[in-house]
Amino acid sequence: MTSKIKIPRKTKLATSAEVVNSIDDLLMQIFLCLPVKSLMCFKLVSKRWKSLITSPDFRLLRNPDPSAAVGLFYPVRKRCEFEYIHFDFKAPINPPFRKLNFPEEDSECFWISQSCNGLLVCCGSKGYMYKGSCYVYNPTTNCSTKLPLPGVMNGVPENVYGVNLAFDPAKSPLYKVVCVRDSEFAHGLFQIEIGIYSSETRTWQFCGEPFAAMVNFDKGVYWNGAIHWLGIGEGESLYFNIDNQVLDKMPMLPLRYHRNSRSDYFFGQSCGHLHFIETPCSTIQFDVYEMKRDYSEWFVKYQVNLTPVVAANREMIWGHINPMGWYNLVFSVFTVVRGEHEEDAFLVLQSPKKIIRYNLVRKTFESLSKFEDEVVRASLRYPGTSGFEYIKSLCCV
Incomplete structure (x- = not known):
């Protein structure tokens, strides 16, 4: 006699739910590999896809904390315009922006x-x-x-x-x-x-x-x-x-110079680290300070010596060496960027002719961007300003 095995309805429902869940997990893994522009298009495919892409879990997987900046917005001379500079100078792909x-x-x-x-x-x-x-x-x-x-x-x-x-x-x-x-x-x-x-x-x-x-x-x-x-x-x-x-x-603040002296400052955070830099025009060496998480003190995290940078970019020198043996330099610090690894930390510097990436651990440097038009000698294209970091985010505003 042939016997028939009855499958309870509960088992069928559970199996269907597991299949659906496995498909969602698979879709999430695929979405994680896609560029942001593609994700923006795929949100329009269906309500389910939009729900997956905009979910807090997916956003956190896509941009784990802390997320490192991948680029910088900085103001141009024309009022209210911001250009974009990509930090990865070796990247073969087109940057996500040209202007904001x-x-x-x-x-x-x-x-x-x-x-x-x-x-x-x-x-x-x-x-x-x-x-x-x-x-x-x-x-x-x-x-x-x-x-x-x-x-x-x-x-x-x-x-x-x-x-x-x-x-x-x-x-x-x-x-x-x-x-x-x-x-x-x-x-x-x-x-x-x-x-x-x-x-x-x-x-x-x-x-x-x-x-x-x-x-x-x-x-x-x-x-x-x-x-x-x-x-x-x-x-x-x-x-x-x-x-x-x-x-x-x-x-x-760890100030070496008087507050009313002609000094420039950088103050910002990156990947969970708060930084402060004092960069007066009369020094070729300076420190990058970091704040302890318990607010007990500022401490020196990195020491910077711009001698090789200046040697390769003579337009940064203004006038002659002063009596104390320092150059009068023309530059500013746009931002400090920390990465997943300690050796990934770098500065973004502005000189009169270009934007420079300076590795804080290896002490190496590369040009990120050159300015097409000439600026007045011994002046900066963007004086008195810091850049604004770009971090990829799918956050709904």
Whole structure:
């Protein structure tokens, strides 16, 4: 007699679910190998594909924390234009950008105030206070959202001194915005308001008491769960912890020269490391400082000697060697980039004729880009500015 084996319906359902899950896992692995432009197209294939590509799990797998910058946006002479420089000078593929495409609305008046783990804060006016619109912009996806700044009267934010982004994709797909403005409760003091943004929630709330400060709130750097600001003149540097909502002081900056001397500074973070560099025009050697995570001190992470760089790029020398034996140099530090390995760390330098990549461990250097037009002798094409790092991100703004 032939016997028939009955398969329970539960088993069939479980098997079907496993098959579906295995297909999703396979699709995820395929998507991880694709360039960003292809992913943007594949989001339109179906709701299921869009859900996989935009999921927090996929975004984290695609851009593990911490993610290293792959390029830099820097301002050109024409107002509100930002060109792009790719860090991998040996890459055979075309770079993802040539110039930055801002949102179409009010595009002529936009400027970048901050780069934070793949997102940019773009504002509609440049100066001591914010008077125009502000956007959070993802250059990878070319998507943006407008920030409804607090304290708005007749469409214009009242005395907003800084708009800073706090975004850590390893912790949350959401970002927070820290706004520093005049206090409504005490004349002559500042007040911090923090905004928590998602597609569902857009709210502002006051944080802490009004306070006095001599700080450049326009140049905030997000690191270690906090926004950091450098002091102006004799002012103390501050940081604001996002989770604890506590404002505190940073250790004194490791300045070798007087605060009022003609010096340039770099202040920024890369791959979980906060850096500070003082680069006066009269030195060919300088240190790259790093802040300890417990805020106990700044320490020297790298020592830089630009002698071989200057020897190969004589346009960096201005005048003669000064009485102390130093060159008067013309250069600036665009950014410090850390990588997965220690030997991957490098500086991006600007000279009068080109942009240079200088390896901080191997002490080697290469030209990333040459300027097509000539600049005035002994001057920089982009004086008094730092670049804004580009990190690939699929974050939804």
